[in-house]
Amino acid sequence: MKIKRNIALSDSGFVFNPSTGDSFSTNPIGIEIIKLLKEGKNEDEVKKHLIKTYMTDEVTLEKDYYDFVNMLLKLQLAEGDESEAKN
């Protein structure tokens, strides 16, 4: 799953999709995930980074990560095989 190339992300969490005109707001950890995905990191690398950075456990992160990336797909901010995100 990849973040669409034209998606703009500000440091304060403002996300803009120029092809639809839609704008979104995300929290600091959301910014971090989008940034890492934009940099081309894969799922395992992103999760490993988050576990290292935040006070959380793998189960919680797993649950929340999939929920978040599914939202990115649903909101058309990311593209890729949906089943990939679910696997």
Add this chain to the structure above:
Amino acid sequence: MKKMQYERPVIQRLNTGIMNKFGTRTEYAPVTHIDGNSVKELIGKYGSPLFVISEKTIRNTYREANRAFNTRYPKVQFAWSYKTNYLSAVCNVFHQEGSWAEVVSGFEYEKAIRNGVPGNKIIFNGPDKTEAELRTAIENGSPIHIDHLDELYLIKELSGEMKKRPRVAIRVNMDTGIYPMWDRFGFNYENGQAWDAINKIMLSNTMDLIGLHCHIGTFMLAPSAYGVAAAKLCDLAMGIKKKYNKNIQYLDLGGGFASKNTLKGSYLQGADASPGFDQFAEAISTAVLNAGFTEDELPLLILETGRAMVDEAGYLLGTVVSNKRLSDGRRATIMDFGVNILFTSFWYDHKISPAQEFSQYTEDAVLYGPLCMNIDVVREHVTLPPMKRDDHVVVHTVGAYNMTQWMQFIALRPAIVMIDLDDKVHQIRKRETVDSIVNEELMPGYLKTFKL
């Protein structure tokens, strides 16, 4: 390196052009303590969910209401509406403040007696009073508010048999310009039923007509309707004075004052939309004072307000069971309390606050209760911070009706605590156990065993 505090990642579409003039409402300000007691510790000790009642808020609200009426009218008496919250500890706070009891069933009557309320200070309302209950009320000299003619004739019969003069009032229903008109209770003012009942009582000469009662509706947002009601009761009282040369001792304007809750679909928040006690007091007192009574003949003004008196003193503490996504992408959060114990969520958008610190990021969500029933929706739409399993919330303004209308359905009912004036916690109702339910059941012998 020290790890950072974790918060679930959230992303939300920004919508323009659909906000009201107050902007979207978010509830991210945490409520970590109630009257000096930590929500987390309360749940730790008494379990979740948990009802919490603030004695301080009850007494302050009572005094505010009392001041509003007493500064405008010389003779005022409050009667605590048992059906609103008949936990004995709650009732006794009101009785300590000077409230009589207002009951609408034999069960509530018995509860008031057990609480120690003198019989002549228990107002007996309601459409269903059994013969035995009426006998007790007559024996105790309780004011009986007659709801229909069948009751009137039964009381007449009992008075003859018991050789006592029952102290009665009639409940009057009337058009006060509000909808719906509660004409199912009592006798109608406009079509002459009320006068017909008054004449029957006066001419029977077997009971004392001491008062006139009305209760025009519930969650009333228009104080002026009480002005109309008071004027109509005064008209009846003046008519009785003229026709029978009898002074009516009291006018009971009932209850129905709105609390600060927000009704579903309301444009304004309850705190902005609901009138205060002063506005109700002004409308009622002005109507009675202008009705033409002499100073000596001014009737006692009785008020049975329940909801506005206790709603804000009640909190429900609960815990997040799970978060999930609905098929349309909406966030759904399942709580450990539902419509079974928060009955008022059927008609209010209850204010719900997180009980721990979060960042300012929020998510739109649907709040569901734990029942395996589709109707179990606590809030259809609420904006809350990204809560996770085991996080706690505080539901506000739940003191009225929930602890009486709650259902033992699917789950057991929770404990209730009261926080006193010194912020000390007292448990006032135990958490139900399976025994609380099963002990009331009886099993026929032939059904005691089975083979599977």
